[in-house]
Amino acid sequence: MAKIIDGKKIARDILLDLKSKVDKCDKKPGLAVILASDDDSSKLYVESKEKKSLALGYKSCIYRFDKSITQGKLIQLIHELNADKGTNAILVQLPLYKHLDAQQILELIDPRKDVDGFHPINVGKVSCGLKPYAYCCTPKGIVKLLKAYNISLAGKNVVVIGRSNIVGKPVAMLLSNENATVTLAHSKTKNLKSITKEMDIIISATGQSKLIKADMVKKGAVVIDVGITRHYNGTLSGDVDFEKVKEVAGYITPVPGGVGPMTIASLMENTYELFLEQNK
Numbered sequence: 518m519a520k521i522i523d524g525k526k527i528a529r530d531i532l533l534d535l536k537s538k539v540d541k542c543d544k545k546p547g548l549a550v551i552l553a554s555d556d557d558s559s560k561l562y563v564e565s566k567e568k569k570s571l572a573l574g575y576k577s578c579i580y581r582f583d584k585s586i587t588q589g590k591l592i593q594l595i596h597e598l599n600a601d602k603g604t605n606a607i608l609v610q611l612p613l614y615k616h617l618d619a620q621q622i623l624e625l626i627d628p629r630k631d632v633d634g635f636h637p638i639n640v641g642k643v644s645c646g647l648k649p650y651a652y653c654c655t656p657k658g659i660v661k662l663l664k665a666y667n668i669s670l671a672g673k674n675v676v677v678i679g680r681s682n683i684v685g686k687p688v689a690m691l692l693s694n695e696n697a698t699v700t701l702a703h704s705k706t707k708n709l710k711s712i713t714k715e716m717d718i719i720i721s722a723t724g725q726s727k728l729i730k731a732d733m734v735k736k737g738a739v740v741i742d743v744g745i746t747r748h749y750n751g752t753l754s755g756d757v758d759f760e761k762v763k764e765v766a767g768y769i770t771p772v773p774g775g776v777g778p779m780t781i782a783s784l785m786e787n788t789y790e791l792f793l794e795q796n797k
């Protein structure tokens with residue numbers, strides 16, 4: 518039976534530690550969050566980010582826009598936030614309304630305020646093995662979870678399933694920088710099971726409920742489930758068939774309560790680190 522990786526507890530510890538550091542600061546970190554979408558999940562994520570940052574004593578400001586927002590207005594806001602000394606971190610909640618060009622907006626954020634680590638300069642730094650201004654939140658949270666459970670990465674065979682710019686690719690880069698041997702799989706990958714069966718660590722980030730079945734997992738493997746599928750009855754499930762896979766795996770993350778809380782803890786930590794860097 519697998520050991521359950523308790524992301525909620527590790528995240529709580531990170532946030533408690535952060536709170537004690539922030540309490541000692543005269544000035545407080547400033548986080549600006551832009552919500553230009555009517556996506557229900559995005560609204561929930563933004564609310565929870567707002568709650569966490571207020572609990573830490575951050576000066577958080579949420580910019581909520583309806584569909585009439587134009588690309589030009591959003592560009593102007595990014596320029597203002599880049600110039601604002603009280604704003605240390607800028608987050609653009611994705612996806613944006615369809616008529617907006619998200620990539621152009623992300624590239625206009627000052628990389629030193631890019632709390633999500635999505636700016637090409639930050640992505641490029643990580644791909645060169647350099648320290649970015651901020652690491653992407655979910656990948657950073659995953660590496661922290663593994664380290665918190667003393668799961669070594671050097672020389673391990675890891676498959677990352679999903680190649681998005683926000684999870685799959687950056688987590689593959691981070692793990693490679695940690696000396697793991699990484700396979701990056703996606704929807705066109707042939708015979709996924711033959712790959713996952715051989716792996717010491719499986720990280721699934723597809724949003725395909727129960728994609729990872731027990732017969733795809735090597736005995737004792739570490740299984741990290743990033744996926745979130747929201748069901749009509751309000752429950753959540755991940756990419757992994759949790760009840761069956763936990764009988765085979767060595768370690769497993771639950772959904773909810775695994776990677777999710779670590780993503781938000783990383784966001785709060787990134788905000789604090791950007792604030793420190795800008796106030797050196």
Ligand code: NAP
Nearest residue numbers: 679680681684703704705722723724743744745776777780
């Ligand atoms: P995304 O942009 O939709 O990417 C999904 C990836 O999964 C794509 O690379 C896709 O391959 C691949 N894929 C889809 N079906 C597959 C299959 N049957 N076999 C193998 N690969 C498959 O999604 P995302 O933004 O990375 O998010 C992925 C999931 O993680 C979602 O459920 C999201 O809600 C969740 N998420 C959770 C957190 C958290 O904090 N827990 C944070 C971010 C995202 P192609 O590239 O070939 O299309």
